[in-house]
Amino acid sequence: MTEVRLRFPPSPTGYLHIGGARTALYNWLFAKKNNGKLILRIEDTxxxxxxxxxxxxxIEGLEWLGIDFDEGxxxxxxxxGDHKAAAERLLQEGKAYKCFCTKEELDAKREAALAAKQSLGYDRTCRNLSAEEVAAKEAxxxxxxxxxxxxxxxxxxxYDDSILGRIEADYKELDDFVIVRSNGKPLYLLCNVVDDIRDRISHVIRGQDHMTNTLKQILLYEALEAPVPIFAHMPLTLDTKKAKISKRSHGEIVAVQFYRDCGFIPWAFNNFLVLLGWAPGNDQEIFSKEELIETFSLERINKSSSIFNYRKNDPKFFTDPKAISINEHYLRTMEICELAKLVEPELKAEGLWQESFNGEKREWFLATLDLIRDRFHTLKDFTSLGRAYFGDDFTVEEKPLKKNVLKxxxxxxxxxxxxxxxEQLDDFTLESAEQAARDLATELDIKPGIIINAMRTVVTGQLAGPSMFDILIAIGRKKVIERLRDVARLYPA
Structure with a gap:
């Protein structure tokens, strides 16, 4: 096969989870690096x-991640029809056979084999039935x-696995496996191979949980006289208890949409995903899209399982700390205009968006984002921790209220x-705002910090943030004055 062609074939029995997204990403990176094609095939049988x-x-999860497909x-x-035709061909060519053993008979054989400590494989009872015997059973x-x-x-x-090396088994150890159920429906083993042949798949990059199928599928490729693709089986992503990440066991914490809805930056999340089982060979952890495509290789995928270190009950760092850390890096360093595009829908969803942020207040909007982003973890922080900059409906947190105001x-x-x-200042500037606060503290014979810290809490609702006087200029004299004059509402009646 001269053209590199890969596929991502999810089963639509739940959302796109961390493990599936990582598989899609690795396939996408390999295709991009090798000028290949990536196909999306929904295995909905x-x-x-x-x-x-x-x-x-x-589909929405893949679109959010930016993993695009060339076909599908x-x-x-x-x-x-293709799957059934392939099964019929194998029958006609004597490469498959009909098996009439009942479930009860198979269970009894298994129990007897267990008792005798023999192989549990199918004993091939029906393998050599004559045409007359088959016809009689069908009749x-x-x-x-x-x-x-x-x-x-x-x-x-x-076969030579691109990640795990040589994988082998003795022919005598391989069971005559079922390819079509008694209801006439072909099984995944056959469907997957037939689809890969039709789609001219050159490389199969998938999780190690599929390895039990691979040798059987190689036999099917050979029987159907088709080229065998190159296989690469990735170690699984596990939780902190070394259990496989799954939709059923872990719930929404492993869903890609969960991280979208929590305010993660799409490429930052891709950057995190790729490191769940792959390393560049140096200490680099932050990659642009172009850098990652250039650097990625199957050879550097780890042979051992990766750990997804989620912390479901921690409201601040609810997921893998590395995911948070990488997202913070992008929040703080990405081009401010690109960040603005991501923040805009968050503000719109909360009713905080003003069309002037793309008009006469554009310069202010960008400067404010740049001012407040350094302490934020996700895009949601712009509408929670940063809410006071874009509207008057914000919460004054209990801890700073008690510490800085109610005392x-x-x-x-x-x-x-x-x-x-x-209100009386001719010019409301950093210097004049700070001087006025310090002069008042001197006249009242109190520490300036009492005034400044209280002002931060009353004006922003927060305990920490940028320089207090930068905050005042960003929020603007009018709103600052209104909030300072309304301080009494924060005290118990």
Whole structure:
């Protein structure tokens, strides 16, 4: 195969989770680096569990991450005829056979094998049935599955995994596996191979949980006389208890949409995901899109499982600390105009957006974002911790209120006094605002910090943030005066 072609084939039985997103990202990076094509194929053959909601959620999650596809989405169910035709071909060519063993018979054989400490594999009872015997069972209405006939060869079947190295098994250890159920529906093993052949897939990058299928699928490629793709099996992403990350066990904390809704920057989250099992060979952790495409290679994917260190009950650092750290880096360093594009929908969702932020107040808006972003963790902080800059409906947090305001009854008079002085200033500047506050503290014979810290809490609702006087200029004289004069409302009645 001269063209590099890969696929991401999610099952639409739930949202796009961390493990699936990482698989999609690795496939996307490999395709981009090698000028290849990436196909989105929705494997929706599990009709009882597949939902339109899950399909839409997967597509939305990939779009948010910026993982684009060259072809698709294709839906596996639309190729049902191809899968059945491949099974029929294998039957006709003597590479598969109908098996009439019932579940009860198979269970009994398994129990007997266990008792005798023998192999639990299928004993090939139906492998050599004559055409007349098969016809008689069919005429009697006996249900059957279709099993693939593993070649009776000496030696070992194997492949060179691009991550794990050589993987082999003795032909004698391979079971005659089912490829079509008794209801006529082909199984994943066959469907996946037929689809990969049709889509001319050159590389299969997927999780290690699929390794149990790979040798069987190689036999199917060979039987269907198709080139075998290059396989690369990634170690799994585990939780802190070394359990596999899954939708059912971990809930929304492992869903990509959860991080979108929590205010993560899409590329920052990709930057975090790629490090869950891959390393560049040096200490670099922050990558632009172009850098990561250039640097990425299958050879540097770790052979051991990665740990997703989520902390579900911590309201501030609710997820892997590295994810937070990388997101903070992007918040603080990205081009301010790019950050503004991401903050705009957050402000709109909270009713804090003004069209003037893209008009006459554009310079102020960008400067304010630049002022406040250094202490923020996610985009949501602009509408929570930064809410006071964009509107008057903000919460004064309990801790700074008790520490900076309620300890001093005199502030009910002192802050309105400062508001009067701010109103009388000819120019409201950093220097004049600070001087007025310090002069008032001197006249009242109190420490300037009492006035300044109280002012921070009353004006922003916060305990910490940028320089207090930078804050005053950003919020503006009018709003600062209104908030200082309204300090009494914060005291108990």
């Amino acid at each position: 599990d009709t009882e569990r597949s939902t339109d909601e899950s399909i839409q959620g997967i 989405p294709y839906f596996q169910t639309t190729f049902d 009697a209405g006996t249900p059957s599955v279709i099993r693939f006939k593993v070649p009776e060869r000496e030696g070992r079947l194997g 001093h009854d005199g502030l009910k008079e002192w802050l309105p006094m400062l508001a009067d002085r701010y």
